[in-house]
Every structure is written in structure tokens, then in C-alpha cells.
Amino acid sequence: MIMKFYKAPIKYLIAVTSLFFLVQQKSLADGFPLRPGRLLLNPSISYFFANKGWDSLRALRAFPANGQFTSTTFTLSAEYGISRRWSVVALMPYVSNTYQQTGYTSSNRGLTDLETGIRYYLANINYIYYFMLQGTVITPMYVNNPGLGYGLTGAELKLSFAGSGHLFGANDYFTIEDGVRQYFGTQGPWQDRYSATFGLSLDKKFKNQISVSFGGFYSVSDFKKFNVNPALDKNFAFNQVSLSYGHAFSKEFSVFVSGGTFVNGRNTGDGSSVSLSLILRPFK
Amino acid sequence: MSAISKNKTDNKLLLALALLAILPVMLVSSGKAQAKKIAGDNADVSTEVVAHDADAIFSNKAFFTFSVSNKLDAEQAGTVGYVVTTEKGERVAENSLKVNIAANSNKDIDFEVPALAPGFYKINFMINVSDYDDTTRRAFGIRPKEIQSQYPRPADFDEFWQKAKDDLARVKPNFKLIPVPKKSTSDRNVFEIQMQSLDNYTIKGWLTVPKTKNPHRKFAVLLGLPGYQVDLDPIVGSDDDLAIITLNTRGQGTSRGPIDTRRDEFISYKLEDKERYVMRGVIMDCVRAIDFVYSQPNLIHDNILVSGGSMGGYLALAVAGLDNRVSLCSAQNPILCDIRGLVNEVEWPITSIKKYVATQPGLTLEKVLSNLDYYDGKNFAQHINAPTLIGIGLLDPFAPPNNEYATFNLIPGKKKIMVFKNLAHEISGKYKEWEGRWMRDTFALF
Numbered sequence: 001m002i003m004k005f006y007k008a009p010i011k012y013l014i015a016v017t018s019l020f021f022l023v024q025q026k027s028l029a030d031g032f033p034l035r036p037g038r039l040l041l042n043p044s045i046s047y048f049f050a051n052k053g054w055d056s057l058r059a060l061r062a063f064p065a066n067g068q069f070t071s072t073t074f075t076l077s078a079e080y081g082i083s084r085r086w087s088v089v090a091l092m093p094y095v096s097n098t099y100q101q102t103g104y105t106s107s108n109r110g111l112t113d114l115e116t117g118i119r120y121y122l123a124n125i126n127y128i129y130y131f132m133l134q135g136t137v138i139t140p141m142y143v144n145n146p147g148l149g150y151g152l153t154g155a156e157l158k159l160s161f162a163g164s165g166h167l168f169g170a171n172d173y174f175t176i177e178d179g180v181r182q183y184f185g186t187q188g189p190w191q192d193r194y195s196a197t198f199g200l201s202l203d204k205k206f207k208n209q210i211s212v213s214f215g216g217f218y219s220v221s222d223f224k225k226f227n228v229n230p231a232l233d234k235n236f237a238f239n240q241v242s243l244s245y246g247h248a249f250s251k252e253f254s255v256f257v258s259g260g261t262f263v264n265g266r267n268t269g270d271g272s273s274v275s276l277s278l279i280l281r282p283f284k
Numbered sequence: 285m286s287a288i289s290k291n292k293t294d295n296k297l298l299l300a301l302a303l304l305a306i307l308p309v310m311l312v313s314s315g316k317a318q319a320k321k322i323a324g325d326n327a328d329v330s331t332e333v334v335a336h337d338a339d340a341i342f343s344n345k346a347f348f349t350f351s352v353s354n355k356l357d358a359e360q361a362g363t364v365g366y367v368v369t370t371e372k373g374e375r376v377a378e379n380s381l382k383v384n385i386a387a388n389s390n391k392d393i394d395f396e397v398p399a400l401a402p403g404f405y406k407i408n409f410m411i412n413v414s415d416y417d418d419t420t421r422r423a424f425g426i427r428p429k430e431i432q433s434q435y436p437r438p439a440d441f442d443e444f445w446q447k448a449k450d451d452l453a454r455v456k457p458n459f460k461l462i463p464v465p466k467k468s469t470s471d472r473n474v475f476e477i478q479m480q481s482l483d484n485y486t487i488k489g490w491l492t493v494p495k496t497k498n499p500h501r502k503f504a505v506l507l508g509l510p511g512y513q514v515d516l517d518p519i520v521g522s523d524d525d526l527a528i529i530t531l532n533t534r535g536q537g538t539s540r541g542p543i544d545t546r547r548d549e550f551i552s553y554k555l556e557d558k559e560r561y562v563m564r565g566v567i568m569d570c571v572r573a574i575d576f577v578y579s580q581p582n583l584i585h586d587n588i589l590v591s592g593g594s595m596g597g598y599l600a601l602a603v604a605g606l607d608n609r610v611s612l613c614s615a616q617n618p619i620l621c622d623i624r625g626l627v628n629e630v631e632w633p634i635t636s637i638k639k640y641v642a643t644q645p646g647l648t649l650e651k652v653l654s655n656l657d658y659y660d661g662k663n664f665a666q667h668i669n670a671p672t673l674i675g676i677g678l679l680d681p682f683a684p685p686n687n688e689y690a691t692f693n694l695i696p697g698k699k700k701i702m703v704f705k706n707l708a709h710e711i712s713g714k715y716k717e718w719e720g721r722w723m724r725d726t727f728a729l730f
Binding site (some may be wrong): 032033034035036081083084124126127128251 | 524718721722724725728729730
């Protein structure tokens, strides 16, 4: 019984960790090329809460025994421009998860999956719309701790399409991304991670902006049943929406506040999240 | 947010540069028809011409719709038609239709202009009805990529300019960079540039550089070249990625000095001798400005955009054709292109040149044209390897589209032309926006 309850939080953890990666990437306006020699640092903190979830038949149920899952994630991501077309990216999360229900508490904390990648600026249309391709390697930073992830090495190929323009007299931008990820090893899942973001500047000097995002995961594996080892549960799907507000204090320092919630899913939790993210450009 | 802001271009700044260069030449009416008010009545008749191609460029036949709006309470009867002429005024096609436009109604009349040879044509749409008559001037092109100059390049063109560059190289530049705090702004330092150019002529210009706390920061360069008889000022703005040089070539603005002509006379100054023609020095002044960029450690030497309008556009083509240190070339409405083709086609500068010929005993127009062959924009174009952007107006009376395309078609490298079908000697803000994005992408100023 305890194991069954415990299973759900792990999935949330995986989903939440990755989802907040999405949020952070929005803040970085992923999809646009980065100036050579420029470093973008993006530290962030996010908090996720869920007390219900969708089962494998997409039925939404409250966690038993007043169960609730919370997760706090600290992430540092960075991108460095190597040349006009190439940049390198890295992302390192640290998570702290807690699942509580009447008479039971379980916690996990630690570094999770390190992502390192290289991004290539493929092409543009009229210097307004950009196509980027990114290859990423996923490396678990933990051993034998299923509470922190699959524990499998993975690889991802992501294509993004981004552009900017004018709408309602304001500057706007959008980013559409789709990444296909494969975790290696026995029954490592194949995942499609997708997102679309639309942002609007609230003033001409780009001091303030808001953005809305839609994104989700679709994860497939030959292993379709739950297991006593929760990290082996690899079949799930969800979609989420989020809203973000950003303020630029200077060209070197911006702050983003985001909030998001799941809208539907399968075999995963239904939760909401808030995050605070900074963008720093230490060298100019 | 950061990614968006880094993609922003200081278009206002670039537009200002273009306007500085172009405005003094004279803005010419686009010839758009205006409604004629009927006395004592607020209602009127108005017309609009729409080409069936965004740039008014067609592959064979040209198609237009002539729309008439009759807001009068009376039927309008009469004719609507068009006359097509070559750029030199030879009539090549015409048509006229009888129309009856009911009171308070609109009427669209489609015209199909018969197939014509590659080139640009002027087309005048005329309406002559009961209470209204007007003419709307437009132009269109037929397969302009097939336009070729009929006039050859001088066999010794390259040698001529190599000698000019050799002569320039023998002049010690003696670059001076003089801070001008009075003109500096909160985010840019302004300097006056002084340098010795061909014939040891002192050339002046301006350099504005973003203020930065990083002593090692280097800047891409926008080299703004002057329009005809324009006095360029320093350009400041909020762009923190670009150093901006505005150059006053000899005989213009702060570089007048020994060459101090009246406005009309500058174009023909010493034109009787191709070795002493004023443009030889002017073009070498631009090359010297590139030397200046290379002398400055805080400027990125392989990130140089040369840009200008009218004569500035011509100079951008010339310097890009002579100096492969130019990274990007942007020429708006460049004059002096396919010069022999301008005779009997444009008023200026041919009238000024003819006037000069008439005052010089023994000098002939043919002699002058043979000298100008060495200064023809199209003859520089053949050696332009830098990616090049050209903007043209189809109604341009000084830089007609035939001549512009004859030049554009000769550029061997990457190139783009932006056509503004209803503009004369000017380009629109769209050009400057595209130029800014293009420059920023090429120089990786994301």
C-alpha cells in the first residue's frame, strides 16, 4: 500500500523537474541564437504541489489518505555562445521532494539529471524567424536512488522555431519546440517533449513582458506496468499551461515569475507550480 | 526577454542616417493621385491604382486595377486609360476605355498591359470623366533580372583604380581622434576624426562609440557615407553594439577645405580629367575611412557595414567594389549607375554635367562620358564580393530602376534588392529594418 502511494510522487518529480526546465527555457527565449562570447546564466527556484493525479485511464483521483506531494527545485542553467552558429548549454537541477499522507512521510533530495548539449543555429527567414537544433546528453548525477529519476543516460534531439514581430502595437515573440528524447538501458522510455510560448512586451524598451506557454510530455516504454520500483514507471503523458511575467532591471539582469498548472494527463499527477527565475549576463 | 531585446535593432538610428543622406538630394512626389474636391460639395471622385504584384514586377505582361470611387450624386461618364513609355519617354503601349460610373458607386477596371521586353516602364493612368480628371504615375518592371547594361567597362578600369589606391597608400594617414565632449551623450562618446587622404587632402568625420566599462570591448562598425553635398553630423543613439562613423568626404560638410564648390558644380568638378575628377578623391576618402577602422583597436575590423543613400549609396558600391575589407554593403537609391544610360533619361545629374561641358572650351559630352566610365557604379559592382543590399524606388528620377538593376545584376556575390514601387528617390522604413536585422545577424549581434 505504501509503495503504491509512493509511486505517484516519483512520477510527479520526474515530470515537474522536466517541466520546470521548460519554464526556464522560456525565460531564456530558447530558439534564438546567442552572441559569441556571451554567457547567459539562469538560476531558478520552483515549487510544485499536487494532491491528486490521473491514473492510466485518465481518471482524476485525489491521493489517498490526504496525500500530497511537494517538490522544490533549484536549477542552474547556462548557455555560452561559441560562434555565430554554435553555443553550448548545460543544466543542473537539485531537487527536494516530500510525499506526505496520514501516518506516512517520505523525502528525497539531491542532484538529478545533468543535461549538457550543443545548439546549432540552422537557418532563418528574413532574420525574423529562426530555426535551431540542439543535441543534449542526459547524465544521472545519482546512483541507485529511484526517487531522483530513471538513473539512465539519455540523449535528446530538439528542434526549435522562434520569431518576433509586432502585435497590437507591441513587440511579441514566440517559440515552438519539439524534443525527442531516448533514455538508454533496459526499457528506457522514449519521450516527446513539446512546448509553445507566446510573449508580449508591455513597453517599447522591453522592460516588462508577459508570456503564456503550453507544453507537455508524451512518454512511452515497453514497460507499461507499475513496479515496486517507481522509477521504472515510464508510461505517462500530460499537458500544462503556464503564465509568466518578466522584468528587466538592466540588460544584464532580468527576473521572471511564472505560474503553471497541469490541464490533463495520464498516469501522472495533477499539480500546480510557481517559479522564480533570474537571467544574468555577467559578461558583455 | 533578453533574446528579444538582443534581436532588436536601433532602427531609428539607421533610418536617421539614411534620411540624412537622402533628404538633401530632394524628395520627389510619388505621383499618387489625389481626389479633386468639387466646389461647394464635400463629396468627390478619387482613384487608386493597384499593381497585381507587390513589387510591380512581372514576367511578361503587367496587370493593374484602376479603382474609381464616385461619391458624387451624379453619374460620371468619360474615359479611363493608360499610356506606357520607356524610361526615356518612348511610347510603347496605350489603352483607353469608355466608362460610366453611377452616382455614389465604385468601379474597378482591370488593365492588362501587352507583353514587353525586359526593363522598367513608366505607366500613367488617366481618368477623364464628367466632373473629374487626373493622372496617376506609376512604374513597373518586366523580368528585371535580365536587364544588362549596353555599355562596356573600360579595359583599364582596374588599373585606373589600382593606381588611385597606390597613390592613396603613399599618403601618410596621420589619423587623429579628437574627443568632442560637448556632443557626447550619456551613453556614447563622440570623436571628431581627421585623416589625410589622396592629394594630402584633410578629411573629417565623426565617430561615436558606446560607453562601456569593459576596456577590451570591441564594436562592429557602421560607416555612413554622405549624400550629395550633405554635411553629416555625428550619429548618436541607444544602440550599444555599434560604433558609428559618419564621413564627410572632400568638398562636403566639414571637409570642404580647398574644394568648396557651389552645390550644382560639385558633380562636375574637374570632370574633364578622369585623373583629377573630384570623385576619384571622394572614393579614396571612403577607402581611407576603412583604413581608419583598421587603425582602431576597439573596432572589429571584419565587421564593417558601409551604408548610404543617393551619392552615399553610390559610394558604398564603389568602396565595396574597390576594397574587400568591407563586410556588408548597403546602397539606397545609388546614383551614377550605368551613367551613359542616364543621358536623355534623367534631369540630374546630366543637366549639371552638360552645363559644365558647355562652359569648357573643347570639352565634349562624349569625352566626359568616357571619363565617367571610370566612375560608373555598375563598373564597381562587378568586383563587389561583400553581401550587398540595394534599395530602389521605381519612380526615382535620379536613379532610375533600369540603371539600378543593370548594376545590381552585375554583382557577383550574395545580394538582395528591395523594390519600392510607389517611391521616388527614397526608401521606406522596411529597408532599414531589414538592413538592421541583416547586419546584426551577419555580425552575430544577437
